[in-house]
Amino acid sequence: MPELPDVEIFKQYLNATSLHHKIEAVEARSRDVLADLSSAELKKGLQGHNFKSTCRHGKYLFAALDNEKWLVLHFGMTGFLKYFKKMEEDSPHDRLLISFANGYHLAYDCQRKLGKIYLIEDSKKFVKEKGLGPDALGPNLNFKFFVEALGNRRAAVKSTLMNQKILAGIGNIYSDEILFQAGIYPKTKAGQLDKQSLQTLFKEINKVLSTAIEHRADPEKFPASYIIPHRHSNGNCPKCGEKIVRLKISGRSAYYCPQCQSQKE
């Protein structure tokens, strides 16, 4: 789930459910998802406090606490948030359980434990230390920067889009969608894209990510022209009907339409 649009929805979800409620109890159930802090430290940082506001950078969600600290959540491949009242809804994959004074709970569910939880003082510093590029939907992103960032890259454009140090937020699924909408073959070397392709690509990054957010990051609600719902073996291109092809690029699966995303010489 968790690429930029998904995390944006998690942020909205946290805002709608969990702000300004006093945190009464904290259960950190897996050491694996705790970055560089103990469960006791996490508990100490959260208990008795409340969330004031949130923000997001790439795939990271930041929740500001009233003690000037930030809870930072990264969702790995399988993470998501769950707000509920009855403990029957608590699942074995809920790695962190925050219980509020109003009787509700916020769970961080992360089946594969590839996500990470941090407690930090300074969100700007965190982004810098992680080496994250500008948020793919953020205000600091302009075409000039984009062209320079892709400049002399020899890697496949798909890998470049997924490189969090260049742009933060795009993952395996949405890179496929962006390249499909832009009509670009995913293995094209980033540095070999002509001006026209770069312009289209730049525009589609914004368009695809905002469209996904508008539809609550739910593929079932996506426009009929989107490849994501057809992104599997046996899938057919929603634009031309051609059979969708799978490639391996830097260890990740790329799905594309050989008709609409033809390889240029």
Add this chain to the structure above:
DNA sequence: CCTATAGCCTGACGGC
């Protein structure tokens, strides 16, 4: 500096 790969973790699925 850049790029590609293995490893981390759990579970679902298909083939034999």
Add this chain to the structure above:
DNA sequence: TGCCGTCAGGCTATAG
């Protein structure tokens, strides 16, 4: 049914 390999919306350390 069991076992095996593969795959899965990510990141990191490491090697070339």
